[in-house]
Amino acid sequence: MSLYTAFRKDLSFIEKELEQSVDSSSPVIRQASLLLLRAGGKRIRPIFVILSSQFGKYSLENVSKVAVSLELIHMASLVHDDVIDNSDVRRGFETVKARWNNRIAMYTGDYIFSRALVSIGEIDITAVHQLLAETMLEICKGEIIQIEYQQQIDQSFRDYLRRIKRKTALLLSSSCELGARVSEASPDIVVKLKRFGYFAGMAFQIVDDILDIISTDEKLGKPAGSDLLNGHLTLPTLYIKDEPEFQPFLKHSFDGTLTEEDRSKMLTYIRQSGAIEKAQFVSDLYLKKAVMEVESLPDGDAKKSLLQIAEFLSKRKF
């Protein structure tokens, strides 16, 4: 049985709602938004909303509004990230900034963001809006701090964890919390789901950072090692940043002079350094914590699915 089987129907409904919500009157924005939607993605945020909502009074209508909003916020941030990182390819598809230009990417991102708020605007629960607003601001602050840390070698393990918390874990944690809140789940369940989302998000991002190094350009849909090329130290590279053999790779990645041959050598070096295993260990620790939270939830299909997702997150290859 596929991981998606239990909630495929609801996810398909949300997928259609996503398409409708960005059905812009502007041909360029419509095309750009559909390009993004069709590039796919794991839809992990909508899935977390669906499953978390099942611990309360489930209403697909409300779930869909929250899920659409969260996925659109994620999409909008990717469009703007591509401007910041000057990325031409994402998930194997041409980026909005590459097909048109930065200005169109800015307008498209802002448009998608506005549609996210239109979707959630129909939910009249104050706590939902306040939580989402705070989450968005924290994510922005995280990205601003990431720019501050860009090309800085003097970073600690704690700096990295704080960064990925804001970059990824927060939105996943909020996806669970919002799903639970919109279905009026009990306060203790809301807290458990929020914590699950946070721990799963931390594990998810660490695995993402590992895949950036161990996967291939084809599977990633962008050059392997992109994080370093964009000036970002991730967990595997934090472990080896001070090794003299690694320093030249780091220097050339950061100043943009790394050749294709050296990129390949650099990736091999990191893969053989033991850093990947160490990072995987940290990811597994977070995952264990995520599983512990789920295990304390009431039994049912949603609980089973969350456990399956936790399993998938730890073993995913894409």
Add this chain to the structure above:
Amino acid sequence: MDRQIINRTIQSYIREVEQSIHEPITYRDLEKSTLDEAKAFFLLLPLLNGEKWSVSLNTSALAVGAVHAAFDIHDKVDILEATSKEQQLMVLAGDYFSGVHYRLLASIPDFKFITAMSEAIGRINETKTDVMMENMASPHALISAMMCIESGCITEFHHRYGFAKYTEISRIALSLIWLFKIATKDPTVQNGWRSNNIKSTDVDTAISILTTTLHEELMSANFLNPFLKQEIHKMATPLLGKTI
């Protein structure tokens, strides 16, 4: 009512918006951009004209200011190359300001205005994109686009809080101000949102149409303080009678 009161009200509002959107890193590293005083004036026109104002109304007005700040900074992102730290921070600062607008409205909370403002923000971005990518078919198409871009959020604010009678004057005046800036190659427009698809003949015609319409609107706006009428006239038609 005199110019001092107007200035004091606008400056106090701008300071409040700046405090709301303050973010230490972007504040330290980005060139300080000032909020558009003309937009602030028209947003606050009901207040200046003595309409009843409240704390939640003020919060909503600040949210509109945060959106304007987001637009302004995103319009400065370079069309081709945004990889410098300054440009990267501009992208993120705009996103942050948008988040502040949402937080402010969520704090009231005004769900209807969250939706209405978001619809307006969507339309403004669609229009900016269309103006950038396609030729404007006529001066009327240009006017319609300018009205949406320059006053879309202010219009929503006026409608939401029972100030609809101020909408038309604000739409016309703000469009005129922008068109005059285009006609005179004002640097604030050169650094902000712009398009190469606007014909100068259309700009001239649009100015002429809007000047007449504004005059008529002001004549019939019996609810508006005469001093404010004069101020609007001065702001929106600064070059009237002069050679452009």
